[in-house]
Amino acid sequence: MDLTKVKKQPVLTALLIIITLIPLLIFGVSQRDKPAPNPPPPETTVEAQPVEPKGIAAIKNHTVSAGETLSTIAEAYSIDVDTILGANPDIDETLQPGDKLAILPQKGVLHTVDMGDTLWRISNMYSIDIQAILSANNKNSDGLAIGEKIFVPGGKLIARSDLPSVPVSRSAVSRVMWPTDGEFTSGFGRRWGRLHAGIDIANDVGTPITAALSGRVTYAGWYGGYGYTLMIEHNNGYTTLYGHLASFTVGVGQYVKSGQKIGLMGNTGYSTGPHLHFEVHKDGNPINPMNVLP
Incomplete structure (x- = not known):
């Protein structure tokens, strides 16, 4: 465009100025109307609460x-x-x-x-x-x-x-209870060339089995020839074992009371028929349950 001609035409000059200023005015108004951003919230400090010792x-x-x-x-x-x-x-x-x-x-x-x-x-x-x-x-x-x-x-x-001493006689552990009802079919001792480390009590499948002493369940599961088995740890180094169960109603780590139902009689594992195989151990060694049962 020939600027010398523009200068000689006032109307054209004014129009050119207006066209140039309009975008600037629109931008300025839009910026003025835009709300200013909110200032960031002040930082808050949360004091740590002291943990009460236990x-x-x-x-x-x-x-x-x-x-x-x-x-x-x-x-x-x-x-x-x-x-x-x-x-x-x-x-x-x-x-x-x-x-x-x-x-x-x-x-x-x-x-x-x-x-x-x-x-x-x-x-x-x-x-x-x-x-x-x-x-x-x-x-x-x-x-x-x-x-x-x-x-x-x-x-x-x-x-x-x-302090309670280690029981050494039947009277000292008189709290031991019979773990189930049924017919006494086999005692503690040598049988078939090896130690039968407990006693057998026969009855129908599903007959309730109860804890002979209060204690903590240390094993609940399949135990080889014993089938489904529970082991309970008691005071003074005693442990009881309940074998050939059909099922059990307690789990490892659970504390049980004397006489509490812990399972049902079964015929699992190496078994000649429905019965409970019951063992008592003292300091890890099997003893004759008849010496502590009433």
């Missing part, structure tokens, strides 16, 4: 001051004197300034795991439910280590001389 972690340490007694310390922590003694078995009742005491989170006793201890034995010893002990110690399993400290909520201090 079980052994909740045990406090107390240093005895002059004039303090077991009674005043127990009152200060809302527990009783027996609980302090239960957590500090080596402490003398006559306190001295500077003595160190373990203070339990609630009334109970601190048990040190010894050789042969199981959670079941500790539960029976203090007459406290196993689940309560597991929860109080924040434990997910019942495994124990010698020397481990276990808090027993609600437990009472027991003198070593009063």
Whole structure:
């Protein structure tokens, strides 16, 4: 375009300017009408809530001051004197300034795991439910280590001389119950050139089988010639075995009470007919069940 001619034509010049300015004006208005972006929200800081300790972690340490007694310390922590003694078995009742005491989170006793201890034995010893002990110690399993400290909520201090001893006679384990009803068909001893490690009780398939003692189920499944079998661990090194079952109603890890139904009589495995094969073991060795049954 010849600009010299444009300059000589005012109308054409004005029109050219208007055409040039219109897009600029439209863009400016659209930008002005567009709302400004919202400012980012201020950062918030969430304070971490302290986790309240459980079980052994909740045990406090107390240093005895002059004039303090077991009674005043127990009152200060809302527990009783027996609980302090239960957590500090080596402490003398006559306190001295500077003595160190373990203070339990609630009334109970601190048990040190010894050789042969199981959670079941500790539960029976203090007459406290196993689940309560597991929860109080924040434990997910019942495994124990010698020397481990276990808090027993609600437990009472027991003198070593009063701890339950290993049963050695029928009267000492009189709580053992017959595991089923039926006909006694075979005893403990040598049979067909090898040890028959239990007794046999015959009845119809489906006859209820019950736990001979309270304990924890350690095996539930097929066990070779025994067929479907249950094994239960009891206090003081005892284990019972229930063989040739048709089915069972409990599982591994479950705690059962004496007399509780655990399965049904069957004819599984190497069996000459419907019956229960029942064994009692002491410290891993089979013993004659008739020596402990009533």
